Amino acid sequence: MFIIGIGTATPPHRYSQKECWTTLQSSTRFQVFTPRSQAILRKVLTGDNGIVTRHLALDHLQQAFEITPDVLHARFREHAPRLAAQAAERALAAAKTSPAEIDAILISTCTGYLCPGLTSYASELLGLRSDVLALDLVGQGCGAAMPNLQTARSLLAAGHCERVLSICVEVCSAAFYLDDDAGVLISACLFGDGAGAAVLSPAANSGRRVQWKSGGSLLRPADRDRLRFEQKNGLLRNILTPEVPSLAAQSVGAVLDDTLARNQLSRSQISGWILHPGGRDVLLALREKLSLSGHEVRWSEAVLREYGNMSSSSVWFVLQAALAEGAPGGWWWMTSFGAGFSCHGALLEVD
Numbered sequence: 001m002f003i004i005g006i007g008t009a010t011p012p013h014r015y016s017q018k019e020c021w022t023t024l025q026s027s028t029r030f031q032v033f034t035p036r037s038q039a040i041l042r043k044v045l046t047g048d049n050g051i052v053t054r055h056l057a058l059d060h061l062q063q064a065f066e067i068t069p070d071v072l073h074a075r076f077r078e079h080a081p082r083l084a085a086q087a088a089e090r091a092l093a094a095a096k097t098s099p100a101e102i103d104a105i106l107i108s109t110c111t112g113y114l115c116p117g118l119t120s121y122a123s124e125l126l127g128l129r130s131d132v133l134a135l136d137l138v139g140q141g142c143g144a145a146m147p148n149l150q151t152a153r154s155l156l157a158a159g160h161c162e163r164v165l166s167i168c169v170e171v172c173s174a175a176f177y178l179d180d181d182a183g184v185l186i187s188a189c190l191f192g193d194g195a196g197a198a199v200l201s202p203a204a205n206s207g208r209r210v211q212w213k214s215g216g217s218l219l220r221p222a223d224r225d226r227l228r229f230e231q232k233n234g235l236l237r238n239i240l241t242p243e244v245p246s247l248a249a250q251s252v253g254a255v256l257d258d259t260l261a262r263n264q265l266s267r268s269q270i271s272g273w274i275l276h277p278g279g280r281d282v283l284l285a286l287r288e289k290l291s292l293s294g295h296e297v298r299w300s301e302a303v304l305r306e307y308g309n310m311s312s313s314s315v316w317f318v319l320q321a322a323l324a325e326g327a328p329g330g331w332w333w334m335t336s337f338g339a340g341f342s343c344h345g346a347l348l349e350v351d
Helices: 017-025 035-046 061-065 069-095 118-126 145-157 182-190 221-226 244-262 280-290 295-307 311-324
Strands: 002-009 014-016 053-055 104-109 133-138 164-170 194-201 210-219 227-232 235-240 270-275 330-338 342-350
Touching: 002 069, 002 311, 014 017, 017 035, 017 053, 017 061, 035 182, 053 295, 069 104, 069 118, 069 164, 069 194, 069 235, 104 118, 104 145, 118 133, 118 164, 133 145, 145 164, 145 194, 145 210, 145 311, 145 330, 145 342, 164 311, 182 235, 194 311, 210 244, 221 227, 221 244, 244 280, 244 330, 244 342, 270 280, 270 295, 270 311, 270 342, 280 295, 295 311, 311 330
Parallel strands: 104 133, 104 164, 270 330
Antiparallel strands: 002 194, 002 210, 014 053, 164 194, 210 342, 227 235, 330 342
């Protein structure tokens, strides 16, 4: 399977962490938090947490405090289809592929729910054929890009499709929740909104060759409560624990080593590292576990700095950045991880 075109999209409004802190501090909601919670918010939004700006589906930051099931659902319903379609249009253009050539569309998300799913809305906006195979994938959190690709690979390998459109879209601002739990507060300061898309084919095109060669996954149900969503008062509430960076590092290392062994490769042969930018501490843990330099994780750090953690769509921004920079070819490792606790990886061969 070849990745023949990539596209990304974000909401038009971008906010700095300092703007978020100023708005939050002056809000009536801030006064309700305990002193400990206020200190956490101050530290995350004004300190060096690896994030400078985030794109949010908000016309103004005060909307972040409008937290009701109806308001958040409306935000997802308005922005998720649009972002998915924008990223897909850019991927199609990069792949020199028309909407009529798409045989299947797969969309992953965890920040909202629609029935019919996002594939219905995105297919309409893109003008896809009425007989397109549409699959909505939900509940896989930040790691969803890799299972999405694995599904597309199976469709292509079975000969059912010639072109598959793979999309991840997250409106994290439609899943904000505020209380005095440290994980909830950090989540509100960490996540941003965005979409990533790719056109996939069994054959390469005239662009740079990016071929999926192998992959692997790891599921740790015993650690499910370390990172997941729960429902509370009709709202999605993110459970985020301090163990996540070490869990991510251990899991990525295990999946990587297993995949390399199956393909008779060593870590030293990996020339490109496409890592999900889950947060500053996550990237630091990955660097330590994999013995990586700052230069080797520069694309992940750059995406985190400009966009924050966009959940499942983030890894597409990282891959796009590496390709845009003209990173050296060879074996690349692309990995995502999240709720479950789950971890996924793909061995890419890049010319």
